[in-house]
Amino acid sequence: MKKALVAVAVVLMVLVNQSQAAYNPPVALEMAYLSAIAYDNILQIDAWNCKLCSTYKINQPKAFLNLTSGVVGYTGYSVSLSAIVVVFRGANNINTFIQDLKTTKTDYDKCPDCQVSKSFFELYSTVKANVLNSIENLHRLYRSSKIFVTGHGLGGVFAILAAADIK
Numbered sequence: 659m660k661k662a663l664v665a666v667a668v669v670l671m672v673l674v675n676q677s678q679a680a681y682n683p684p685v686a687l688e689m690a691y692l693s694a695i696a697y698d699n700i701l702q703i704d705a706w707n708c709k710l711c712s713t714y715k716i717n718q719p720k721a722f723l724n725l726t727s728g729v730v731g732y733t734g735y736s737v738s739l740s741a742i743v744v745v746f747r748g749a750n751n752i753n754t755f756i757q758d759l760k761t762t763k764t765d766y767d768k769c770p771d772c773q774v775s776k777s778f779f780e781l782y783s784t785v786k787a788n789v790l791n792s793i794e795n796l797h798r799l800y801r802s803s804k805i806f807v808t809g810h811g812l813g814g815v816f817a818i819l820a821a822a823d824i825k
Contacts, residue, residue, distance in 0.1 A: 695710050
């Protein structure tokens with residue numbers, strides 16, 4: 659599982675921040691831990707007092723959740739990375755598990771002649787506006803910051819979709 663988290667973190671760091679595309683093991687490990695934090699209670703994430711939260715200093719943590727879709731994650735500013743982070747939780751309820759199994763595809767407007775899973779795109783769309791708004795607010799405070807986007811499992815899919823929106 660740790661290797662899967664690191665792989666997702668590395669891919670997304672390349673997507674969002676191409677000027678810093680070299681693999682960096684400590685950064686990848688931090689992104690994996692930040693992904694694990696997304697499984698904690700959102701109130702604890704907002705207060706940044708979850709079990710793993712003391713390991714990494716995150717300023718302005720803001721959890722997002724869509725009760726209908728079950729998509730959960732958070733944004734914040736990582737002091738150690740000097741970067742805005744966007745983190746998505748993987749499938750964690752019956753709705754996201756069911757959507758995870760569907761394979762219908764739809765055209766994707768970010769890429770000509772590309773398609774994405776319709777259910778993944780619909781799930782991500784339930785939090786997209788909140789995520790982008792949170793990033794915009796953080797960017798006002800940390801103007802020159804990099805942006806790292808990560809997630810575990812299905813959260814990695816949402817992270818890729820978000821990275822395309824952020825670019």
